[in-house]
Amino acid sequence: MKKLDMLTPIGIAIGLTLVAFAVISTSGTSGFASFVDFASFIIVIGGVTAALLINFTLKDIKRFFHVMKESFTEEPHDIPKLIDRLVNLSDKARREGLLSLEENLRMEDEAFLRKGIMMAIDGVEQEELVEIMNSEIDVLEERHRKGRLIVEKAGEYAPSWGMIGTLIGLVLMLKNLNDPSLLGPNMAIALLTTLYGSLLANLVFLPMASKLELKTEEEIFYRQIVIEGVAGVQSGQNPNTLREKLSVFLKDTSSKKKPKKAGEAGEE
Numbered sequence: 001m002k003k004l005d006m007l008t009p010i011g012i013a014i015g016l017t018l019v020a021f022a023v024i025s026t027s028g029t030s031g032f033a034s035f036v037d038f039a040s041f042i043i044v045i046g047g048v049t050a051a052l053l054i055n056f057t058l059k060d061i062k063r064f065f066h067v068m069k070e071s072f073t074e075e076p077h078d079i080p081k082l083i084d085r086l087v088n089l090s091d092k093a094r095r096e097g098l099l100s101l102e103e104n105l106r107m108e109d110e111a112f113l114r115k116g117i118m119m120a121i122d123g124v125e126q127e128e129l130v131e132i133m134n135s136e137i138d139v140l141e142e143r144h145r146k147g148r149l150i151v152e153k154a155g156e157y158a159p160s161w162g163m164i165g166t167l168i169g170l171v172l173m174l175k176n177l178n179d180p181s182l183l184g185p186n187m188a189i190a191l192l193t194t195l196y197g198s199l200l201a202n203l204v205f206l207p208m209a210s211k212l213e214l215k216t217e218e219e220i221f222y223r224q225i226v227i228e229g230v231a232g233v234q235s236g237q238n239p240n241t242l243r244e245k246l247s248v249f250l251k252d253t254s255s256k257k258k259p260k261k262a263g264e265a266g267e268e
Contacts, residue, residue, distance in 0.1 A: 086229030162197020
């Protein structure tokens, strides 16, 4: 069950607060308006949007806001609890046979685990079962990569368009060199686009892309445990042996190792 990930909005709020504090502490509340320029903001947002439209398909663009929303949610994975469930399934399968697990499927709300147990009950060969489930992980990883890529590209384009806006402002400033009183204000406005682009990239897009990548790794890691567990259940592995085998994943969790392909956990 997904829930709100408070760290993302808190992080953005802290970043904006620090910027606002820096502005107010040096120029006071009256100077805050100097950092607001609608034209500069439109150049950055419009430029990033235009670049994304060129870079991606309409289908990808439609996924953008859904992908961004994912960085504000989290789906906790209780690995010890999963291991207990898999060990219990193994114990029941050894005592009553794989067909007895059908009643457990009615109460199983995780589609990936349910699919694995169903294939085991249906008599799918273990090698084929593991291959199918690993293929599903590969598809999930690629789907997440494509969704994350559009956020990463937005993070790359935002500073570039900030610089483009600054160059536009500098050109306009140089055209008014005859009036020295306009140089300072025009320079300040020109630099605002760089500020906006950098803020969007380093406070929103790039951190969100990194969080999405971490979520993908956690999801893959969790599913690898499911595959190892289902394979153990199907082969009639001793529940205690299966628990020891799956406990390797708890060690990987504590040491933050990269997720392994199913079948590698027991090689250490």
